[in-house]
Amino acid sequence: MHSFRIVSTAAGLSVAACLFVAGPAMADTGGATSAPSPTSTPAPTPAPVPTPIAGEPWATGLGHAGGHTATSRVIHLYGSDLTNLAQVLVNGVEAPQLQVLDDSSATFFLDTAPDYQPGTVSISLVSVDSTVVPTPVTFTYKATNGLDKQMAYAFTHWNLTASEQFGYIAGNDCANFTSQTLLARGWRQSSQWFDKGAAVRSNLPIASATWVSSTAMSNWLHRRTDLAVHLGYNQADRDQAVVGDIVQFNWDSKKYPGVWLHTAIVSKVVTMPNGHHDIYYVAHTNNSTYGGSTQYFATHLSKNLRIQFWHLKK
16 A cells, blocks of 8 residues: 655644734732723614515425535425515525415425535515515524535635645645545545644645545545445436535546546536536635536547546445
């Protein structure tokens, strides 16, 4: 087994910088000091509770009040005067595929959580006369399963350029980042696939080749049929790829035969007018949340381009 062990200059990372502002120094009087007089803080003004508007559509609840961050779904909306409903707004953005079933029920398409992060989104209704009606109904996204946690990690760390926990390879961190998302998904490190942290002096990963090398990762996954299923880039294979799967590229297979040059995680699957899928990805090195599209790459880049997917089983 090949592994990387780098021990050059150190570079630390503060994931979130905290600004500390020191107050005036307190004089040492040698005795007790009087406590400052408490000051009253006005209570925040509560936000007004939405109330129905006569003749306008109104929501009283959803079929599900919460769900996974990385899952899209058709969801039921319950309320009144819904035959006057023209749009459903989720956090102010129109939800597609609205179908009004009757005066008290409708369905709409609820997409994955914004940036795959847990949180609560508001539901507002727009009537046929264009009136926007805020409602007390909300939907809460929760990161509970492996896919949720993988994508939340990816969209939290996609733009970092250093890591004390995993190390960072400038200009070539794609497989390292992909491995981190798989760890967040719940994969376990082993003697074949591991990262032991950043080298003290260089901040480069102390890791196995399968963790940091696209080609080594591909070779390893070919043997780990319990973890993933190999998919090529023919249309039938591409249409099986889903969010969270691995995508790998060889930009010029003639110049670089037998290797993979870039690794990423599928972040969006778009159904094209012909019914087939276009794939976008979240990645390091060319830091992006929706890189691609792979359909554009396959159509406009060199005929020597090679793309493969790994559909994850765990």
